[in-house]
Amino acid sequence: MRTHLLFPSLLLLGSLSLTAACSSGSSGASDSATAGARPGPSSGASPVRAVDPSKIKGLRIVNDSSENSSCPFATSYPDVPGATAMTDAMKKDVEQRLAALRSSCGYSGGAADTGEVNISHQFLVASGDVLGVRLTTQDHSAAGSGLSVRTYWYDGRADTYRTALALVGDGSRDAFVSALKKELKGRDGTDADTVDEAFADPSTLPTVLDDMVFTADGGLRVTFDRGEVGPPPPRAPTS
Numbered sequence: 001m002r003t004h005l006l007f008p009s010l011l012l013l014g015s016l017s018l019t020a021a022c023s024s025g026s027s028g029a030s031d032s033a034t035a036g037a038r039p040g041p042s043s044g045a046s047p048v049r050a051v052d053p054s055k056i057k058g059l060r061i062v063n064d065s066s067e068n069s070s071c072p073f074a075t076s077y078p079d080v081p082g083a084t085a086m087t088d089a090m091k092k093d094v095e096q097r098l099a100a101l102r103s104s105c106g107y108s109g110g111a112a113d114t115g116e117v118n119i120s121h122q123f124l125v126a127s128g129d130v131l132g133v134r135l136t137t138q139d140h141s142a143a144g145s146g147l148s149v150r151t152y153w154y155d156g157r158a159d160t161y162r163t164a165l166a167l168v169g170d171g172s173r174d175a176f177v178s179a180l181k182k183e184l185k186g187r188d189g190t191d192a193d194t195v196d197e198a199f200a201d202p203s204t205l206p207t208v209l210d211d212m213v214f215t216a217d218g219g220l221r222v223t224f225d226r227g228e229v230g231p232p233p234p235r236a237p238t239s
Contacts, residue, residue: 046215048134051123056080062091064098071105073098075119083131085161086154090135093150094119097137104141115141124213129156134213148225149211164212165205167220177205180222190230198229 053059058081065074075098077090101117117139124132131154139146153162168176181199185192198208211223226232 046217046219048122048221049124049214049216051126053078053123053126056123056126064094068105071101073101073117073119075117077119077121077135078123078133080131080154082156083154083161085159086131086133086152089161090121090133090152093135101139115139115146117141124151125153130154131156132213134211149223151211151213163206163210165209167212173205184229194227194231195229198224 053061056078060079061076062079063074063076066072075094077087077094079087097117097119117137119135119137122134122136124134126132132151133153134149134151137146137148137150139148151164153164153166154160155162155166165173177199181195184190184195199205208224208228209222211225213221213223215221224230
């Protein structure tokens with residue numbers, strides 16, 4: 001698949017077969033269910049395709065951090081020249097996350113240690129008119145592992161920000177979702193009723209399907225935060 005033809009070439013993704021499984025291993029992967037748009041077992045799955053950010057001209061990294069013992073955080077997201085709409089979307093989400101953190105700790109008068117929040121980024125695609133970035137949030141005060149991920153896409157030809165779901169054309173979306181639901185049900189770590197509920201409202205699909213990445217062998221991997229298609233994570237311990 002030629003990256004610079006990314007958006008038009010993905011109109012037929014819904015016709016591809018899918019596999020799904022609960023990930024296991026390090027980096028909190030056990031808290032997410034993963035599906036790949038490519039036939040074959042998910043074990044030994046191809047790694048996610050990544051891009052060396054040093055190859056991107058004019059790239060600026062926006063960093064912020066606090067060592068306040070009651071509210072520590074460290075965030076990082078890219079500002080790519082020309083991709084203002086995508087940068088603004090990432091900035092908005094990071095700022096909302098930090099606002100929620102500050103409201104729950106010392107900044108609002110509380111003295112409790114809420115746990116550290118870290119947000120890091122990875123470039124997935126940077127070729128031609130297309131950019132793809134993945135933000136990974138680790139919230140040490142959240143239930144389960146506190147790990148959540150989201151991907152952001154920029155269509156330079158249209159000069160607009162795209163959600164991950166835009167990788168699947170409108171005409172293929174229903175078939176894609178139906179196949180995805182079928183493969184998720186019955187898999188370890190998923191719950192049939194929760195899967196149905198997650199996909200019941202079409203207006204929420206961009207939120208549910210917000211982490212879609214390409215693997216090194218050209219597959220499409222869809223990852224869900226824990227609780228989205230399976231049992232909710234255990235509550236975080238309280239002091």
